[in-house]
Every structure is written in structure tokens, then in C-alpha cells.
Amino acid sequence: MSGDKILNVDRLAMRFGGIVAVQDLSFAAERRKITALIGPNGAGKTTVFNCITGFYKPSGGAIRLTHDGGTTIALERLNDFRIAKQAKVARTFQNIRLFPGMTALENLMVAQHNALMRASGFTFLGLIGAPGYREAEKRAIDLATDWLKRVNLLDRADDAAGNFAYGDQRRLEIARAMCTEPALLCLDEPAAGLNARESAALSELLLSIRDELGTSILLIEHDMSVVMEISDHIVVMDHGVKIAEGTPREVRDDPKVIAAYLGADEEEAAAVMEGGS
Amino acid sequence: MKAPSTHPIKPATSIPALLKTAFVNALIALVLFSLMIGIRTEAGSSGQLTYWTRFGDLASIVAAVFGGSIVIELLRQWIGPTGAEKLVPPAVQSGISFIGRYLAPALLIFTLLVPVMFYNQRYILDLAILVLTYVMLGWGLNVVVGLAGLLDLGYVAFYAVGAYSYGLLATNFGWSFWICLPLAGILAAFWGVLLGFPVLRLRGDYLAIVTLAFGEIIRLVIINWQDLTGGPNGVSGIPRPSFFGIPLDNSDDGLAARLGIEYSPTHRIVFLFYLILALALLTNWATIRLRRLPIGRAWEALREDEVACRALGINTTTTKLTAFATGAMFGGFAGAFFATRQGFISPESFTFQESALVLAIVVLGGMGSQLGVALAALAMIGGFELFRSLESYRMLVFGMAMVLIMIWRPRGLIGHRAPTVYLTKAQAISSDLVKEGHG
Numbered sequence: 110m111s112g113d114k115i116l117n118v119d120r121l122a123m124r125f126g127g128i129v130a131v132q133d134l135s136f137a138a139e140r141r142k143i144t145a146l147i148g149p150n151g152a153g154k155t156t157v158f159n160c161i162t163g164f165y166k167p168s169g170g171a172i173r174l175t176h177d178g179g180t181t182i183a184l185e186r187l188n189d190f191r192i193a194k195q196a197k198v199a200r201t202f203q204n205i206r207l208f209p210g211m212t213a214l215e216n217l218m219v220a221q222h223n224a225l226m227r228a229s230g231f232t233f234l235g236l237i238g239a240p241g242y243r244e245a246e247k248r249a250i251d252l253a254t255d256w257l258k259r260v261n262l263l264d265r266a267d268d269a270a271g272n273f274a275y276g277d278q279r280r281l282e283i284a285r286a287m288c289t290e291p292a293l294l295c296l297d298e299p300a301a302g303l304n305a306r307e308s309a310a311l312s313e314l315l316l317s318i319r320d321e322l323g324t325s326i327l328l329i330e331h332d333m334s335v336v337m338e339i340s341d342h343i344v345v346m347d348h349g350v351k352i353a354e355g356t357p358r359e360v361r362d363d364p365k366v367i368a369a370y371l372g373a374d375e376e377e378a379a380a381v382m383e384g385g386s
Numbered sequence: 387m388k389a390p391s392t393h394p395i396k397p398a399t400s401i402p403a404l405l406k407t408a409f410v411n412a413l414i415a416l417v418l419f420s421l422m423i424g425i426r427t428e429a430g431s432s433g434q435l436t437y438w439t440r441f442g443d444l445a446s447i448v449a450a451v452f453g454g455s456i457v458i459e460l461l462r463q464w465i466g467p468t469g470a471e472k473l474v475p476p477a478v479q480s481g482i483s484f485i486g487r488y489l490a491p492a493l494l495i496f497t498l499l500v501p502v503m504f505y506n507q508r509y510i511l512d513l514a515i516l517v518l519t520y521v522m523l524g525w526g527l528n529v530v531v532g533l534a535g536l537l538d539l540g541y542v543a544f545y546a547v548g549a550y551s552y553g554l555l556a557t558n559f560g561w562s563f564w565i566c567l568p569l570a571g572i573l574a575a576f577w578g579v580l581l582g583f584p585v586l587r588l589r590g591d592y593l594a595i596v597t598l599a600f601g602e603i604i605r606l607v608i609i610n611w612q613d614l615t616g617g618p619n620g621v622s623g624i625p626r627p628s629f630f631g632i633p634l635d636n637s638d639d640g641l642a643a644r645l646g647i648e649y650s651p652t653h654r655i656v657f658l659f660y661l662i663l664a665l666a667l668l669t670n671w672a673t674i675r676l677r678r679l680p681i682g683r684a685w686e687a688l689r690e691d692e693v694a695c696r697a698l699g700i701n702t703t704t705t706k707l708t709a710f711a712t713g714a715m716f717g718g719f720a721g722a723f724f725a726t727r728q729g730f731i732s733p734e735s736f737t738f739q740e741s742a743l744v745l746a747i748v749v750l751g752g753m754g755s756q757l758g759v760a761l762a763a764l765a766m767i768g769g770f771e772l773f774r775s776l777e778s779y780r781m782l783v784f785g786m787a788m789v790l791i792m793i794w795r796p797r798g799l800i801g802h803r804a805p806t807v808y809l810t811k812a813q814a815i816s817s818d819l820v821k822e823g824h825g
């Protein structure tokens with residue numbers, strides 16, 4: 110695989126006391142492409158995400174993010190909120206983390222915090238009702254509305270996020286991450302708990318994010334129908350190390366991958382096979 | 387901050403479970419009170435220890451706890467939150483929202499007219515000023531606890547900083563109230579930030595304990611820094627506020643003389659009343675405004691989920707600090723008002739009990755609700771006065787009333803949350819969804 114890389118992970122290692130969760134992991138994600146990170150439960154995928162997004166400090170290795178302009182940022186040296194703010198990496202969580210007591214619209218407004226903070230003159234201009242801030246807020250509402258439309262939740266804009274059905278919460282979380290206008294979107298099992306119809310809608314949404322907005326996506330997913338359909342490149346992990354990578358076709362036929370899934374769970378192994386056929 | 391119970395709220399319990407709960411509570415009471423009540427010790431005439439037993443009293447206390455537990459459990463099932471909200475018919479609900487919409491303006495108009503209606507009743511005016519002071523403190527603390535979800539048990543520290551700022555600046559430099567007021571707020575906010583820095587990495591219970599300690603530290607510093615604060619003797623002779631430079635006294639250039647009306651000491655009380663009302667309304671206005679700004683939304687988001695906030699690029703440390711500083715600033719304003727109203731301040735006015743009272747107002751009001759906090763301050767301070775005739779039973783009756791209210795409405799008087807922005811229609815969000823924050 111060649112081309113323009115947005116993310117380079119080089120010899121990443123993460124240890125928790127004696128537990129080695131990730132070891133010597135190197136991979137890259139291409140710009141404007143969907144890269145999937147798959148592997149059986151406990152393989153260390155979420156840990157890799159937490160290292161990339163700054164929630165864990167890696168025990169070793171380097172994570173480099175290269176923006177469109179060519180500036181490169183060493184993510185392993187940044188705090189979590191700076192990774193979202195400056196490096197423009199947004200993420201969702203395996204166990205959804207919305208603001209349940211706030212409306213869908215409010216959730217998307219919080220995502221635009223930094224831009225709105227600047228527009229409100231760090232609150233002082235906003236407090237006196239400066240027109241510049243009011244315009245910025247209107248634009249923020251427009252962006253939020255746009256995303257609510259894209260994820261098909263516009264009619265529920267004023268409902269509390271905690272009241273949403275599971276699948277709706279997943280989509281709202283993606284919309285919220287996208288409202289930060291990220292360069293790289295990291296999704297941790299976005300199809301978990303979705304039915305077949307919802308999974309298909311999710312695939313479409315992710316493809317539109319890639320193709321229409323040119324956002325690069327890093328995806329952890331167990332649902333092989335989604336992974337095989339939309340991924341441009343797949344990295345397979347097991348027990349904290351990379352065991353294979355390549356196109357969906359290459360990965361599907363790789364005996365090591367099948368063995369890893371067979372070792373873990375027969376159903377999942379079957380899913381890998383089915384997803385490809 | 388849940389309903390004051392030792393057991394989580396469960397759906398309808400069976401009779402054996404009910405008895406078991408009551409039995410466990412009675413057992414705890416027995417252990418707790420056996421030494422406190424069961425055995426009474428005293429120093430005898432020649433200094434030796436004498437003691438006698440009061441097993442009868444102990445038995446009646448334990449029996450009361452047993453019976454009380456059953457009553458409370460039953461009450462919780464009948465009027466408690468489990469299922470109760472679903473039973474409210476829509477007509478009643480729309481009635482409640484109707485009252486809700488007009489309650490706040492009606493309350494405001496009534497408050498504005500209080501000095502007119504009760505002009506000759508000094509006691510009521512004083513009580514109203516006291517209530518408004520606590521409304522203001524409640525609204526200030528509401529920013530920290532209700533919006534940002536940071537449990538602050540040392541709020542009185544900022545009240546004290548504000549009071550001493552004004553007291554000391556006015557007595558030492560002769561600065562006027564209107565110059566000292568913003569200074570008191572700024573100094574309190576400064577202390578809020580200073581406290582916040584080391585403390586805000588702590589969460590939940592740890593944060594609560596450290597803020598509690600901070601409140602005590604400020605009080606101890608005031609007691610011991612005799613040169614500056616006068617120690618336990620306090621600061622006296624703090625100037626009364628002037629009507630923008632015109633004194634409110636019996637002198638020739640006093641306000642009464644200038645207006646050509648007869649002087650009455652009530653003028654000053656009325657002025658103080660409108661002063662604290664204005665300060666409280668300023669707090670309310672600023673809070674409502676801040677809630678709709680990105681900073682306020684970030685506070686509430688912080689209360690809902692701190693990890694998600696960080697994933698969205700929000701600097702949680704500065705966000706917490708601004709919440710702390712904003713709450714502290716309002717506390718400082720209230721403190722400056724307190725100093726000018728009393729004319730005398732001493733460390734005794736700034737004990738933990740004050741922090742607890744203000745926190746109780748915020749929790750009782752429904753965390754985050756401005757109207758709820760105002761109602762709770764009225765109920766707490768007014769109720770406290772109402773029960774004055776009960777003398778030593780006052781605390782007991784008051785405590786029981788609090789317990790009953792928290793069973794009836796565990797999320798406070800006004801439990802729902804109003805969204806800060808909407809596309810088509812603002813609908814109240816049920817308190818079941820809103821998080822309480824965890825530090």
C-alpha cells in the first residue's frame with residue numbers, strides 16, 4: 110500500500126503493569142480512506158484507540174499524524190483534549206458516551222465548543238450579546254442541523270439524547286464527533302448492537318463521510334459485513350500484535366486471520382467467512 | 387447526593403424485605419446509641435467517673451427507628467419516584483407546567499412589592515433580606531454543583547473572602563461599597579482559582595472532602611491572622627452602604643433630608659432589601675446567560691460525561707476552574723453584602739454549617755434549576771423561622787421535613803432541566819436522564 114498517509118503508528122507498545130495489551134504494533138492509515146482494525150475480543154484494539162486519542166500514554170512507540178498541509182504532530186506527546194482540538198482527531202466510544210441529559214442538538218453544540226468559545230470572545234463578548242457571536246452560534250446550529258439530517262435524526266433534535274434508541278445513539282455520537290470537523294475519525298465498534306438495516310445505513314453514512322467530506326476513518330468493527338464492504342485497508346490484531354494486513358480480499362483469505370478467529374470464537378470465524386462470500 | 391437513605395430505591399418490596407430493612411436499621415441504631423444514650427457518664431463530686439444506664443430510652447429510640455424505617459419505606463413506595471411520575475395525568479402535568487411558567491414572574495413581582503407590603507414590619511423585611519442572601523448564595527453555588535457537577539462543601543470560604551475583602555478595604559482605606567463590591571468578587575474568584583488548581587484533578591468524594599477542608603482553612607486563617615483580620619474579635623465598624631454616595635442616615639445631607647421626607651431607619655432596610663435583590667437578580671441573569679454560552683454548555687457537558695468532553699477537545703481543567711471562579715465570585719458579592727448589612731463580621735459567621743445550608747438549598751431546589759433554588763431558599767430559611775416556636779424540636783421537625791421532601795422528590799423540587807438551545811420546541815428534560823456529576 111502506498112500513498113498519502115494521515116496516521117503512522119510505529120512500534121506502539123502499551124503495558125498495564127504486567128499485562129502487555131499492545132506490542133510492537135506498526136500500521137498506517139491512508140488519507141481519505143477507511144482503515145479497519147479488527148481482531149477477536151481482547152486483542153487490544155480499543156487500547157490502540159486510547160493511545161491514538163491520548164486517553165492512554167503509550168509505553169513505547171510513536172504515533173504521527175500528518176495534516177493536509179504537511180504538518181506532522183506527535184500524538185503520543187499531546188494531552189487527550191489537545192489531540193481533539195489541535196490534531197483534529199475525533200472519536201466515538203465502544204460503550205456510547207453521549208451527554209444523556211442534553212438534547213441531540215445540545216450534544217452537537219458542545220462538540221463545537223472550541224470554535225464557539227473563540228467566537229464568544231472567551232465568554233465576555235457572548236455575555237454582552239455581541240452580534241459576531243450570535244452569527245457564529247447560528248452557523249453552529251446550521252452545522253448541527255446538517256448533521257442531524259445526515260444521520261436521520263432531525264425530527265428528534267430537541268429530545269434528550271438519553272431517550273434515544275441504541276442505534277440512534279450510535280449515529281448521534283458519530284454526528285457529534287463529526288461536528289468537531291475532524292481530519293481523522295476514529296470509531297470504536299459503531300455497528301455493535303445494530304440490526305441489519307441499521308448496519309447498512311451505517312455503511313452508507315461512513316462511505317459518504319469518506320467520499321463527500323474526505324475525512325479519513327479508522328474503524329474498529331466486529332460486524333464483518335460492514336468491514337468487508339467499506340474498508341479500503343484492514344489491519345488484523347490478535348493478543349496485542351498485528352497478525353495480518355491488506356485489502357479485504359487478502360485478509361479474508363489469510364489463514365492466520367481465520368485461525369485467530371477460530372481460536373477465539375467459532376461464530377466470529379464464521380462471520381469472517383460469510384462477510385466475504 | 388441521593389435521597390437520604392441507606393438503601394438504593396427499589397421497586398415495591400415485600401413485607402419480609404421491609405421488616406429486614408427495618409431490622410437492620412434498628413440494629414445500627416442499637417449499636418450507635420447504646421453508648422450515646424444507653425450509658426450516661428458524668429464526673430462525680432470528687433472527680434471520679436459515675437455512670438448510670440438508660441436502657442428504657444435506648445429501647446424507645448431503637449423502636450422508633452424500627453417503626454420509622456417501615457413508615458419511610460412505605461412512604462417511598464407510595465409517594466416516591468418509582469412509577470409515581472407515570473401516574474400523573476396529562477391534565478395535571480400541563481397544569482404544573484402552566485404554574486411553572488407563571489410562578490417565577492409572580493414570585494418576582496411579589497418580591498419587588500415586599501417592602502411596600504411589609505413596610506412597618508421590620509421582622510419580615512429582615513427575614514426577606516436573609517432569604518434573598520441565601521437565594522443569591524444558592525444561585526452562586528448552583529453554578530458549581532448544579533451545572534458543573536462539582537461537589538463543593540467549602541463554599542462559605544468565598545462568602546468569607548468577600549465579606550472580609552469589603553470589611554477590611556472599607557475600614558482600612560475608607561473605600562466605598564461600590565468600589566469594594568467588584569473587588570470582593572474578583573478576590574473571591576481569585577481564591578476560587580487558587581483552590582481549584584490543586585483540587586480539580588480530584589473527583590467525587592475526594593473533591594468534596596478537600597473543598598470542605600479549604601473552607602475550614604480559610605476560617606482558621608481568619609481566626610489566626612490577628613493583625614489583619616482581628617482574629618476571633620472580627621472586624622467592626624464596617625461602613626453602611628450609601629445610596630450612590632448619599633448616606634442613608636439622619637444627617638443633614640442624608641437621603642431623607644435631601645428628599646425632604648422624614649428620616650426613618652426603615653429606609654436603610656428597604657435599601658438593603660433592593661440591593662440584595664439586585665445582586666441576586668444579577669447572579670440569576672448571569673447564570674441564565676452563561677448557560678446558553680459555550681462555557682455554560684461545557685459545564686453541563688462536564689457534569690454529564692467528562693471523558694466525552696475531553697474527546698471533543700474541551701479543556702476540562704480550565705472549564706472546571708471557570709465554574710469554580712464564577713461561583714466563588716457570586717459568593718464574594720454576597721459576602722460583601724453581608725458585611726455591609728451587619729456592620730460587623732467575625733469568623734463565627736463562616737462555619738461549615740453555612741456551606742451545608744447552602745448546599746442543602748441547591749440539592750433541595752433541584753440541582754441546576756434557578757427557580758428551584760429560590761423556592762428551596764424560601765422554604766429552608768422561611769421554614770426555619772416558622773418552626774422557631776418549637777424551640778429544641780426545631781431541628782428535629784426540620785430534618786424530618788427535609789427527609790420527607792427528598793423521598794417525595796429525590797431530584798429536588800424542580801427536577802427537570804430546560805435545554806439551552808432548540809430547533810423547533812424547547813421541552814423539559816426529565817431528571818432521570820440528567821446526571822448529577824461526580825467531581
Ligand SMILES: Nc1ncnc2c1ncn2[C@@H]1O[C@H](COP(=O)(O)OP(=O)(O)O)[C@@H](O)[C@H]1O
Pocket residue numbers: 125128129130148149150151152153154155156157
Ligand atoms: N486500563 C486498563 N488496565 C488494565 N488492563 C487493560 C486496560 N485497558 C485494557 N486492558 C487490557 O488490554 C487488553 C486489550 O483490551 P482492549 O483493547 O479493550 O481489547 P479489544 O478492544 O480489542 O477487545 C485486555 O486484556 C484488557 O484487559
Ligand SMILES: [Mg+2]
Pocket residue numbers: 154155156203
Ligand atoms: Mg474494544
